[in-house]
Amino acid sequence: MLSFEVGLTKLLVRFVGLLPFWALWPIADFLKFLLFNVFGYRRKVVENNLRKSFPAKNERERKAIARLFYHHFSDMLVESIKGLSLPKVELLRRFSYRNPGVFQPFFEKKQSIILLGSHYGNWEWGVLSFPLAVQHKVTGVYKPLKNKRLDYFLSSLRKKWGLHLTDMAQAGRAIVQQKNEPTIFVLIGDQTPFDMRSAHWTTFLSQDTPWLNGMDKLARKTCYPVFYFEIVKLRRGFYEVTFSPICEAPNTLAEGEVTALFSKKLEETIRRAPAYWLWSHRRWKRAQR
DSSP states (O other), X not given: OHHHHHHHHHHHHHHHHHSOHHHHHHHHHHHHHIIIIISXXXXXXXXXXXXXXXXXXXXXXXXXXXXXXXXHHHHHHHHHHHHTTOOXXXXXXXXXXXXXXXXXXXXXXXXXXXXXXXXXXXXXXXXXXXXXXXXXXXXXXXXXOSSHHXXXXXXXXXXXXXXXXXXXXXXXXXXXXXXXXXXEEEEEOOSOOSOGGGOEEEXXXXXXXXXXXXXXXXXXXXXXOEEEEEEEEEETTEXXXXXEEEEXXXXXXXXXXXXXXXXXXHHHHHHHSGGGBOTTSOTTTTOOO
């Protein structure tokens, strides 16, 4: 079964890679119809998340966001597969960076960075393309798939343009090992923490929300400047990324403050264009204090 999953994934990547984008959009539209209208993929989760996150919006407004979310989600699934075979020039044309030069002074000082983002826009294209935009070494902190063969295959494709990957359980060790090499450590910060006893809590999207404490702990321990990346969807198949500082001296902040600053920036991003966040994620499944 494991080999079948890998073989099917390879076949899908090759097939989608051969198709031009104009041929992919009807596939994405049909996928959206299946997910939203036929199978109702996690519709209750999406609707419940939107209802609790936007209590001031009426049902019609929330349903409109939900429909746009499924439209974008379907686009992103197709785009993510297509991105694995895109030439780097085409990838950077479709996923552009407004201000990557913000990191240059830190590179010249051999200073490493912690970069925080979320499951918003098309983060998979960010994973692929970011090493092409900066001089720093780029290390993504991620949770490996249970299927080790599939994880190896997908990781090898994600690393094709220079990305390095490290298991989130080994993030601290990776930072120590790379302390003499200017590196940007990329963390996706909106995941649900497993250990609720050590979680940081903020009010996020109108709800008490637990956060992983790892990003805060790493930032304050290393004193690496912390930045946030915001992805804006311009239109189908085109995105733009902007970087902004969260704090340059995290060791001067109290425990949990990096988390709080990140959650504030992320909420601002989501409220500007809510359909592009991953609403199908059970973000608050362990949120009972």
